[in-house]
Amino acid sequence: MYDNQCTKSMENKSLSQSYLNELNDIQRKAVVTIKGPVLVVAGPGSGKTRVLTYRIANIIESGVAPWEILSLTFTNKAAKEMKERIAKVVGDRAHKVWAGTFHSVFAKILRVEAQHIGYSPNFTIYDTDDSKSVLTKIISGMNLNKDKYKANIIKNRISSAKSNIISPVGYRQQKSLLEQDSIAGRPKTVDVYEKYMAKCKASDAMDFDDLLYQLFYLFYKFPEIAKKYQAKFKYILVDEFQDTNHLQYSIMRKLVNYGDSERNICVVGDDAQSIYGFRGATIDNILDFEKDFKPHGIQTFKLEQNYRSTEHIVQAANEVISYNSKQIQKKIWSHKGSGNKINILKVASDNEEGSRIVHQILEQKNRDHLSNSDIAILYRTNGQSRIFEEYLRRYNVPYRIFGGLSFYQRKEVKDALAYLRIAINPNDEEALLRSMNYPKRGIGDTTLTKIRSHATENSVTLRAALKTVDLPARVKAQVRRFEKLLTLHEELAQKQDAYESSHTIIKNSGIIELLKKDTTPEGQARIDNLGSLLDGIKDFVENDEFSELTENSDDRSLTNYLQNIALVSEQDKSDESSDVVTLMSVHAAKGLEFPSVFVVGLEENLFPSFMALESQNIDEERRLFYVAITRAEKLLTLSFANSRYQYGNLRHNSPSRFLEEIDANHYDNPSVIKKQYGGTGTLDKSDEPRRAALTGISKSKRSLPKVEVDMANFKPSPSDSLEEGMKVLHLKFGKGKILSIEGGKGNRIASIQFESLGDEKKRIMLKFAKLQILND
DNA sequence: GAAGTGATGTTTTTT
DNA sequence: ACATCACTTC
Numbered sequence: 001m002y003d004n005q006c007t008k009s010m011e012n013k014s015l016s017q018s019y020l021n022e023l024n025d026i027q028r029k030a031v032v033t034i035k036g037p038v039l040v041v042a043g044p045g046s047g048k049t050r051v052l053t054y055r056i057a058n059i060i061e062s063g064v065a066p067w068e069i070l071s072l073t074f075t076n077k078a079a080k081e082m083k084e085r086i087a088k089v090v091g092d093r094a095h096k097v098w099a100g101t102f103h104s105v106f107a108k109i110l111r112v113e114a115q116h117i118g119y120s121p122n123f124t125i126y127d128t129d130d131s132k133s134v135l136t137k138i139i140s141g142m143n144l145n146k147d148k149y150k151a152n153i154i155k156n157r158i159s160s161a162k163s164n165i166i167s168p169v170g171y172r173q174q175k176s177l178l179e180q181d182s183i184a185g186r187p188k189t190v191d192v193y194e195k196y197m198a199k200c201k202a203s204d205a206m207d208f209d210d211l212l213y214q215l216f217y218l219f220y221k222f223p224e225i226a227k228k229y230q231a232k233f234k235y236i237l238v239d240e241f242q243d244t245n246h247l248q249y250s251i252m253r254k255l256v257n258y259g260d261s262e263r264n265i266c267v268v269g270d271d272a273q274s275i276y277g278f279r280g281a282t283i284d285n286i287l288d289f290e291k292d293f294k295p296h297g298i299q300t301f302k303l304e305q306n307y308r309s310t311e312h313i314v315q316a317a318n319e320v321i322s323y324n325s326k327q328i329q330k331k332i333w334s335h336k337g338s339g340n341k342i343n344i345l346k347v348a349s350d351n352e353e354g355s356r357i358v359h360q361i362l363e364q365k366n367r368d369h370l371s372n373s374d375i376a377i378l379y380r381t382n383g384q385s386r387i388f389e390e391y392l393r394r395y396n397v398p399y400r401i402f403g404g405l406s407f408y409q410r411k412e413v414k415d416a417l418a419y420l421r422i423a424i425n426p427n428d429e430e431a432l433l434r435s436m437n438y439p440k441r442g443i444g445d446t447t448l449t450k451i452r453s454h455a456t457e458n459s460v461t462l463r464a465a466l467k468t469v470d471l472p473a474r475v476k477a478q479v480r481r482f483e484k485l486l487t488l489h490e491e492l493a494q495k496q497d498a499y500e501s502s503h504t505i506i507k508n509s510g511i512i513e514l515l516k517k518d519t520t521p522e523g524q525a526r527i528d529n530l531g532s533l534l535d536g537i538k539d540f541v542e543n544d545e546f547s548e549l550t551e552n553s554d555d556r557s558l559t560n561y562l563q564n565i566a567l568v569s570e571q572d573k574s575d576e577s578s579d580v581v582t583l584m585s586v587h588a589a590k591g592l593e594f595p596s597v598f599v600v601g602l603e604e605n606l607f608p609s610f611m612a613l614e615s616q617n618i619d620e621e622r623r624l625f626y627v628a629i630t631r632a633e634k635l636l637t638l639s640f641a642n643s644r645y646q647y648g649n650l651r652h653n654s655p656s657r658f659l660e661e662i663d664a665n666h667y668d669n670p671s672v673i674k675k676q677y678g679g680t681g682t683l684d685k686s687d688e689p690r691r692a693a694l695t696g697i698s699k700s701k702r703s704l705p706k707v708e709v710d711m712a713n714f715k716p717s718p719s720d721s722l723e724e725g726m727k728v729l730h731l732k733f734g735k736g737k738i739l740s741i742e743g744g745k746g747n748r749i750a751s752i753q754f755e756s757l758g759d760e761k762k763r764i765m766l767k768f769a770k771l772q773i774l775n776d
Numbered sequence: 777g778a779a780g781t782g783a784t785g786t787t788t789t790t791t
Numbered sequence: 792a793c794a795t796c797a798c799t800t801c
Contacts, residue, residue: 074790103791127791146797147784208791243790278788381787383792403789444777567791587788609787624788647786648792 019054019089023047030266030301031055034062034235037293038266039286039300043332044317044630045308045593048268052239053082055266056097057089059235066096070233072252074240076101076568078591082239098233102248103208104567106215110206111563113225117218122559124205124421124428125566129409131155131196131207133430138195148185149192157181158193162209163245163280165216168194202461204427212247219254230255234264240591241269241289245280253292263296271328272321275587275624286328306332306630308593310339313629313636316662321626323661324619332630341668342629343637344659350601350644354387357598357639358395361581364596364635372398374595376582378628380607384600385583392581402584408565412515412526413533417562419509420502423489424559426463433462439514442478447471451479498561499541503534537561586628597632599625602640603653618657625658 020028027047030040031054042048052071060066073079079099087094098105111121126134135151135158161171171177171190181189200207206214219226236256238244244252256265271283290298306314314334321327345360347353357377364370377388382403392399407413415438421431437443455465466483470476485508492501506512515527541556582594601607608621629636640655655673664670726738 076791101791107791125791128789211791276789279790383786440777585788606787611787620788645792 019057023050023054024305026301026303026305027051027054030303031058033299033301034059034266035262035264037263037289037296037298039289039293039298040266040268040303041300041328041330042268042270042303043306043330044270044273044627045306046303046332047305047307048239048270048303049078049082049085051303052237052266052268053085054089056082056086056099056237057094060086060090060093060097064235066093067098068232068234069097069099069237070105070235070255071097071099071237072102072105072239073099074101074243076104078239079104101567102244102251103211106211106251107563107567109229110211110215110218113218114214116222116225117214118201119206119214120204120425122204122425122563124203124425124431125211125563126200126205126207126430127409127566128155128208129414130205130430133434134199134203135192135196137433138192138199142188142192142195144188144192149188154186154189154192157186157189158196159209160280161193162213163247165213165247165250168197199429202427203429204425205430209247212251216247216251216254219251226254230258230261234262236265238265238267239269241267242271242274242283242286243269243276243281244285246282246285249285249288257292257296263293265293272324272330272623273590273627275590275620275627277620283326302328302330304330304332306334307336308633309334309630310336310634312339312341312666313632316342316636316666317626317630319663319666320622320629320658320661324622326619340635342662342666343635344667344669344672345637345639346655346672347639347641348643350384350387350641353600353639353641353644354391357388357600357637358391358397360598360637361392361397362395368596368635370596372579372581375598376584376589376592376594376596376631377598377600378584378586378589378631379600380586380609380624381601382585388583388600392583397581398579399581399583400578402582402588407529407532410526410529412511412529415511416506416509416530416533419489419505419511420493420558420562422463422486423493423501423505424562426486426490427461429462435509436482439510441482442475443482447475447479493558496558497541497556498558499534499538499556501558502537502561506530506534536565540564586624589631590627593631593633595633596635596637597629598637598639599628600639601644602638602656602659603644604656605651605653606644606646607656608658622658622661625656 020031023031024047027050030038030051034055040048040051042051056069056071059069071079071082073082079101083094083097083099086097086099100108107125110119110123114121114123132151132155135154136146139146139149139151139154161167161177166174166177168190171193178187178190181187200210219229233255236252238252252265256263267286267289269286271286274281274283277283290300309317311334314332318331343360345353345356347356361375364375365372377385379385385401385403389399389401408417415434418431418434421428422435425431433448436448450471451462451465451469454460454469455462458465458468460468463486466479466486469479471479489501489505489508492504495501496504512527512530515523515530517523518526540561582592586599599607605613607625608618612618612621629638638659640659641653643650643652645651659673667673724738728738
């Protein structure tokens, strides 16, 4: 991986010396400083994982029991990889370390403690689809306008409330939140939130956010339980710290920052690689961490040496990221020689982009002797993969696309899982409703309504109502039959192992019979998927597929199986053995590296995405671009197209601004990005009105005049000090005047007229804007 | 309850 | 372009 550092696996002896020798000075300090709070700022390719794993190994070597170490990561894959690497140093003990994702580790704790807060140990974990489905039902049950109250939006509101530790009660007390909802035409959001929480609890179910939120609540409500875990985890490590949200940080802090704690906490992250802001991650956590642990002697280590890429790439990355104002100062550097210049590829259309890049891939395989697996195509949106797929197939280049629907989200799989879930947790309404009339068994809406009201009137669960509700003879027979089936399944799940029981349950469900009627290839594929599901369960029973994450790895019950799959995704099991070209979104590529990387679709409105342009929040896009180019070890190709189909329309976008932020001397053909392309984000077809309304991007965007602002003296004023009429200075647009401000506190949007932009007024969200008030 | 129609909404994603 | 979905109609 890092080829100028020796990676030869070593014997299990005399480790202490050998692994420390593989580290540079700063890395070594970060590894041996095991007491007290430590912040490691780790640039891309700086050996972050190596530091984390050796650090854990070192802690174990110092005599700490592995189970007293808690190591939190973002993906199961990262956790697994880490354990394997620790095991190479300290042997099997490594597997006793509590290493996992925030969600899986917290779920594990909650299984033990949830009874204190009114959940059973077998609580179900609702995935995003389940949550949305619950919300949709609540919203329609409350007779709210479905168009205003979109499940997705409400879900995000609730999720962000939970991520900021705001309960429904707390939500009601926050004027700004209520105001935002009101302005958006969703004043009852908080009521939906409250009902949603109640419904989840009644269903003995937690959504992903609950796994964090409820744990926080548990620790808060029962200090003695918190104490237990504070005492248990003597050393805590957090990876990808820049991607944690406030709630995650709060729990982590709770575990380590108390009274006489040694505060053995190490967080590793890179503010420049924070790309999950859109789902609540906040760099403030890094600042808070520094503040919170300053009194306890925090030590900071910056890993700036890059072992991954050659110099043109590293320097280009530095240049790009320097356009972001808010960042921890650091410059990555490399000793790998200047290497190749960045290849820039200008093409006429998205189609040509596909063709040219595949040709380049063939060329690289020939000329540079690269294998398929050395090569990755990275794009901003998953939708861009199609054209590359077509050309790769045409030229017989094996490839694999990552991303998209996960196996467990496929309809037929979810349908089958519903039958399994309801057998384990009879309160799981989502699963019950999903399976009740699929396959069709004559329990339609009318009947369902009757069952519902029967349940409400008698204060029993839906499941119980099936037994007692009175219905017309024919339907009644159907309902009772279904009820008997569920009872049978419950018994099976108790008596048999996961495979035996699920095999029968899925067969009984009738789903396969139903799918067999669909003779299309898709129908066949669905049946195959159910087969794979069963294969997976068999695997679980026969092998130790999930033993890492499970409390009791001998437990082969259906219960245990379901609890595990809720938190794993397919990628976790991905085999890296096959020699294929990788296609994935830039987000998905974080943490990976390839000898040759193609970053495609570098156009305004695409990368940076129009969403980001609209909200004036392109710093995160820039970090994303930074992540993208730093994936490359030796060869980096950046491409942009003059025109491409987007949402069914042919669009002309100008080259991405990010391309100009890289100094020309790093490009092999710098003239390509200079000027031309009158393209201004216009459309060929004349449905401008809808588009313009959607994107908020008018025709004359682009070609912003360069404004000279004295960086040294620029001090942005606090956003709430800005008022109408003020003269302000903006880093990009220069001097301007605030014409008006609309929107509530925390969400204010100003219309500003900048001298540099003539008559065009800019709407800027003050929350993000960096504006300095001018006094003259 | 199936089949057809029209409107709608389309970044990024783990858990 | 395309998929999803609520809603209509038979």
